[in-house]
Amino acid sequence: MDRKRLRVVHYLNQFFGKEGGEDKAHIPFLIKAGPIGAGMVLQKILGERGDVVATLICGDNYLAQGGEKASREGIELILPCKPDILIAGPAFEAGRYGVACGGICKAAHEKLGIPAVTGMYEENPGVELYRKEVYICKTERSTVKMAESLKLMANLALKLTSKEKEGKLLSGEKIGRPEEDHYFPRGLIKNEIVDKTAAERSVEMLLAKLQERPFQTEAKRPELQPFYPSPPIGRDLSDCEIALISDGGLVPKGNPDRLRSRGNLIWAKYRIETFWPREFPAAALEVSHTGYFPVHVLEDPNRLVPVDILRDLEKEGIIGRLHPFFYSTSGCTTSQARCQEMGEEIAKELWEKKVDGVILTST
């Protein structure tokens, strides 16, 4: 089959696009010719099959917060490049980057009809948000695996048979099952002809399950089970105790409990009277969290944890009282399992202390 050289656009965030770090997370889209940074690795992987004709760069906050409107802006910018494929990231475990990559890939598929592939670690929130609409390759946590991840993504992109509006075939190969092509299941059902009937396969699976032998399910249940909402506060607010929690990594200066700025596993509680002095609280606090630019919070911690506001409301009689302890953790790439455990531990304390309501603030 005659393969034309594919025109590939590579989407990168501000960091991988070499524009800056968290200080540039707010920047809008910009486009540069040719590959940048990891894009050069992508170019090498593509070899004769394609060219990274342009790199689309955007700040994580701009795209993750901007939603569909922002994604469409990005697509407008790449139209003149006439891309055949969009490759985004990979984002690994970076949450906002994952959400951004998912968004731009979805927009590329919807507006341009071109295959768009990204890569993320399984716990990236972008996976659950976008896996039904976007091909997301499974990557490891660490950016050390950049080349391997790009290889998986490029292979998948090349395999995708075209749903382009022009109806051209990109390659002769067909997309395989999620396990074969290393992407997260999209919830698509494809008919396949197999030797055994559904009845035979079900009985075999049931026998395997009863005999505690391994078996492969054909339909995986989603991991996150829904639960009932908690009841509202049933009493007068002026009688209630309200607690504050944050995963933005706000800690006393010196970080005495050593909350890690990344992959943190612990929470701490701080007596607000000592933790948050009435005068100049910013001087007594610091932030241990590498997932966002903390400069605004360090200027005025109320921007993250509204202690002073609640103190005012208590004085005015609008609430009964502010719970004397602030519960702090740092939620940058903490595993879902550990987050749930921490939640249970904090919930137990709050329940015992008879707190009426909780405000959780995140970045």
Added chain:
Amino acid sequence: MTIEKAGLPIVHITALPTISAMAGIHRVLRGSSVTNVLGDTALAPDYEKRLQRKYVLRALEILQMEVTGKQIFTPEGTC
């Protein structure tokens, strides 16, 4: 999520509410921005204080609401 499962009224204020809703939280209030979830650095200090207070009062209001499904709120209404 686990705090809500324990039956405690909780509202999550975040600039990325879809992630929270996806995790199953029922009361989510869309915050201002990632780096400044309750404020806005474009505003003069007194007016920013007013915005912070608005968010907190809205959060307290939401804590008193019965919800049957996941709801993303804004300071004025819902998404």
